[in-house]
Every structure is written in C-alpha cells, then in structure tokens.
Amino acid sequence: MESIRQLEEWQGLRGINRVWEFGTPVETVFRAHTDPLWLARWLVPDGVELRFRRWDARTGGAWSYTVSTAGEDWTFYGSFHEVSEPWRIVQTVEAEADSHGPVLEVLDFLELPGGGCRLEAIAMFTSPAAREEVGGSEDDGGLGRLTALLSEVGTLSSHSR
Template sequence: MTSTTHHETQIVSDPDVPLVRIVREFDAPPEKVFRAHTDPELLVQWLGPRGMEMRIDHHDCRTGGSYRYIHSRDGEEYGFHGCFHEVRPNELIVQTFTFEGMPDGVALEKLVLEDLGDGRTRLTSTSLVDSFADRDAFVASGMDTGVVEGYERLDEVLARG
C-alpha cells in the first residue's frame, strides 16, 4: 500500500432511474474509511473540492442523527444538511442530502463499504433524486469535481493514518 496508488472514481448516471452511482476503492480497511466519513475532525480534511473551506455546524452520525455543514470560498458559502436514517459501523450509511441553494431537491444516499481484503475497501454510493432533471442538474453542478477531488483528499487522510 503506497500513497502513489491512484484509484479511479466511477460516476455513472442510471439511464432508467434518477440515480447517480459512485464507486471508488481505497487502500485502507473499512473501519478507517467509515471513520473518515463519520468523525467530524476527519471529514473537514477531505470532503469536497480542493480550495474550499469546510465548517461543520453539527454532525451526529448515528441512526436518527443529523448533520449540517458549510463549504466556503472567496466569501461565498454553500450549506448542506440531512438526516442519518441508518448507520451501521464499517458497512453502511443511509442519509438524506440537501444543498440549501436548492432546498426542494433532496437526495436519498446510500454508502456501502465492502471489505476487499488486504486492507482495501470498495465504497459504493448511490444518490436517488426526484427526477431526471434534478439528477442531471446535480451532476452538472460540478459534483464530479468535488467527488473526485474529495476522494483524492480522502486518500491523503487515510495514508496519514
């Protein structure tokens, strides 16, 4: 496991359902990848694109909990919030996700962590929205840049231990 390993982030829009599926492998066991998604001190180090500051209003990652955070750059702020519907350590997070700039657009997200053995994990994330138009707007918003750069930053956090 070296820090020079590069894993491709696959982002696929489903042709039949207003859903986006993201698949990414990490050179870390599921418990470390899970912790990076649930520990606010780690989350601020990697979530979102490079060049954005992240501030967490609250982050209660447990079944029935909720979260809110703000990304900012150059004096502009972008808020996001949601609820955790099911959290199972090291294997699953089901949550809602709302960009406060489009408060009617709520995504239902499911993150599944798969232990690949040898200290590696595959994360599969699905985001389901109300319509194909909402899904396409979600993808067109630059989500791909934020996801790819965020997962590159997560690689760096995981490599530091």
Template sequence: MKRITETSIEADPRLPVIRTTRDFAARPEQLFRAHTEPALFAQWVGPNATTTRIERWDASTGGSWRYVSVHDGTEYWFHGCFHEVRPDRIVQTFTFEGDPDGVALETLWFEDLGDGRTRLRTQSLVDSFESRDAWLHSGMEVGVNEGYAKLERMLIDGAA
C-alpha cells in the same frame, strides 16, 4: 459509465440515480470513520478550493448533520439526516440549502476487498432526471474526485 481518474461516476439511464465507486487502500473501518467523525469529514469533503465547517454532526441512526463549504468567501450550506449508520453502510439524506426542494436519498457501502482495501460505493436518488442531470453538470465530479483524492492522502498519511 463515465470514468474519471480512479472514481467511476454513473448516471442510471432508467432511474434518477447517480452511482459512484472508488477503491481505497484502507480498511472499511477507516473509511467509515472518515465519513462519521466530523473533524475528519471536514478535512476531505469537497473541492480543493473549499474549506468546510461543521455546524452539527450526530452520525448515529436518527441523527442529523449540517455543514458549510466556503469558496472565495461565499458560503454553501448543506444538511441532512442519518437514517441508518452501521459499519458497512450509511443511509442519509442530503440537501443543498440553495435548492431546498432537491433532497437526495444517499446510501454508502463500505465493501471489504481484503488485503487492506475497501470499495466505497455510493448511490444518490433524486426526485427527477432533471435534478440528476443538474447535479452532474454542477461540477460535482470535481468535488467528488478532489475530495476522494484528499481522503486517499489522509488514509496514506495515517490521518484517517
């Protein structure tokens, strides 16, 4: 297991899966809202050096999404479908449009730890170990850690 600040990022040795875990000082419904309301999501997702614009966002079972992250004038587009959206879990696909064949199936769990704390666990299943390792070497950990740090600040400030 690889530990980076407060976020754990783990590559499963038997499956092409990436798992992340992070505890937040927030209730599950606050984290759920930050993942399903487009204006909130755009504020925290990704590295600090990027801005995000939402093009389409229907965070409901059967809905879809598409957004662009902009870094130094370069646009990086992402899209997917929400397969299941419920207060304790979101199941969705995730595609970086620069690699349209690289579709991941992602599951997010919002686990109530009590006392206003929630554990966010995610699992991303990709089609091969090569794809998984490419994701891990792409700088994704920077985006995950910086994004979750922004989310934590939003939660503390009451913005989410």
C-alpha cells in the same frame, strides 16, 4: 492499492452509482465519512472553509454545515437514517438554497481481500434535472483528497506499530 473510480449513470432514471476501491481498511474509510475532523480534511477543496453547525453521525442523527468561498456561503443539511459501523451509511443530503429537494444516499463499505475497502455509493435524486446538475460537477466528490488522507493515515499507523 491505488484508488479506482467507476461511475455509472442510469439513463432516464434519477440515480448515480459510484464505486471506489482503497487499499485502506473498511473501518478507516468509514471513519473518514463519520468523523467531522477527518471529513473536513477531504470533503471540500483547498481554500474552501467548512463550518459544522451540527454533526450527529448515528442512526436518527442529523447534520448541517456551511461551505464558504470567495465571500459566498452555501449551507447543506441532512439526516442519518442508518449508520451501521463500519458497513453502511444511509442519509439524505440537501442544500438550503436548492430547489431540487433532497438526495437519498446509500454508502456501503465492503471489505476486499487483503484488507482494502470497496465503497459503493448510490445517490437517488428527485428528478433527472437534479441528477444532471450534480452529475455534471467538475469536482470528483473529493476522491483525490480522500485518497491523500487515507494514505497519510495509513502511513502514520504503519509507523506507530
């Protein structure tokens, strides 16, 4: 199954709702969001370095990483408010140098008929301006890189059977 992307921006509100579907099991897509080795492979574009400062993917845990490119560094951090494997992640996301404040993100991993995964993501921002800044990004949030990783993992697991 090919990945799909659906983006719905709530006009006048502070949220973005995104939906993706993968032909990969829920557990695998969930792991791609909680395992730092997998996350590092798809979260940032090629040529960008991702350094984890902290990663504790559990309810009550926290995370922080630095992204580096062309001599510039950006640090991001947040808290895991809920990690219910393999169905849900609720977390905050914030950039150290950002004046817009935190984003509340809810990721729901739903099983599709045939064993695929539907990932529904809701992001709530502190202001419409903050939503516009992120919503206008040219990066697709790593969807292409995530799809490639899931395809590679699926190929490897089918060869190991």
